[in-house]
Amino acid sequence: MAALGQNLRINPDRLWDSLMDMAKIGPGIAGGNNRQTLTDADAEGRRLFQSWCEDAGLTMGVDRMGTMFLTRPGTDPDALPVYVGSHLDTQPTGGKYDGVLGVLAGLEVVRTLNDLGIRTKHPIVVTNWANEEGARFAPAMLASGVFAGVHSLDYAYGRKDPDGKTYGEELKRIGWVGEEEVGARKMHAYFELHIEQGPILEAETKQIGVVTHCQGLWWLEFTLTGREAHTGSTPMNLRVNAGLAMARIMEMVQTVAMENQPGAVGGVGQVNFSPNSRNVLPGKVVFTVDIRTPDLAKLNAMRARIEKEAAEICEALGVGCAVEAVGHFDPVTFDPKLVASVRAAAERLGYSHMNLISGAGHDACWAAKVAPATMIMCPCVGGLSHNEAEEISKDWAGAGCDVLLHAVLETAEV
Ligand code: HGY
Ligand code: MN
Ligand code: MN
Ligand code: MN
Secondary structure: OOOOOOOOOOOHHHHHHHHHHHHOOOEOOOOOEOOOOOOHHHHHHHHHHHHHHHHOOOEEEEEOOOOEEEEEOOOOOOOOOEEEEEOOOOOOOEOOOOOHHHHHHHHHHHHHHHHHOOOOOOOEEEEEOOOOOOOOOOOOOHHHHHHOOOOOHHHHHHOEOOOOOEHHHHHHHOOOOOOEOOOOOOOOEEEEEEEOOOOHHHHOOOOEEEEEEEOEEEEEEEEEEOOOEEOOOOOHHHOOOHHHHHHHHHHHHHHHHHOOOOOOEEEEEEEEEEOOOOOEEOOEEEEEEEEEEOOHHHHHHHHHHHHHHHHHHHHHHOOEEEEEEEEEEOOEEOOHHHHHHHHHHHHHHOOOEEEEEEOOOOHHHHHHHHOOEEEEEEOOHHHOOOOOOOOOOHHHHHHHHHHHHHHHHHHHOO
């Protein structure tokens, strides 16, 4: 392909400027972002992204989950589009690049093709998936999950945030309920550029992660029932201590993960005590265990062991124990042909690269259920993410976007 020469590259300054402009919307308190899904800040970020895309000549479609699809026509209107995207929503204390890099890199690919007057056979669709993070409305990757047929629209619309607001209500409130049936679109291929959110690429001094797989995940929500009582006057032997049970379960999850090395992780990011008063033993403790590993058998064995041992811990303390799986996907193998095109692009462009298994989950995991899909990763400083101090370099962003441009062009056919 003549167009795929060594010097075919994006404009890294323009990409970086767009990242910095988007980062001004929904600022955090420590230099990052709090642009949680379906908040007013999310709506503002959506409008900015839409305006940039329309300036680049793209036409927008929105589905009933609020996912945004911005289309650049191809020369063959019958050819299925090549999708390229990620997510603009962030964690409450999120970084400026998690998800955002992939969406704005998709736009930069289009802007570059416009600059060069390159037309592709397949249309290109830049995508902003709604609610990837799952921080406000669990589970993560909710909209792409509905798109892939993993969740029903009713299930998704009924998901509640900590204030009891539902996804459906909030999507309507911000005015982003689209007309398109979710999942009606068919993809020729799907690409997602994302920061690694781990330490490997930086430690190995590699510019590009050629992502071959993504590890699988279970989110197990435990509801423990104790007895509210005075923390001062209640003798130790009369306590029904749900808080203690939670602590022992957290310790056990750590043990299970450590006994499944290499490759497994396990932990808890969110705990809610009720009534959450300093001098009241909790009557109820709700928390979510997050376990992940690339090995499916190991993933399911870890889940079974954690649920069994949690029940034993609670029984010994007289605490009630209920558990619900609120998030799950099996380990994902990305499309070998697309993975090869990413690797070839990195080689053609002269970027150092290595194969990588994604530690974090991404919309690409669900896209891979309905189309050939793959990911490209760039390093992040100290491997830090889901932290306002998340940082990347302009060079890393540029290199990742160059590889995305080449891989998309090869697949969309110039
Ligand atoms: O949880 C995840 O892996 C992603 O950040 N939503
Ligand atoms: Mn992400
Ligand atoms: Mn994230
Ligand atoms: Mn499964």
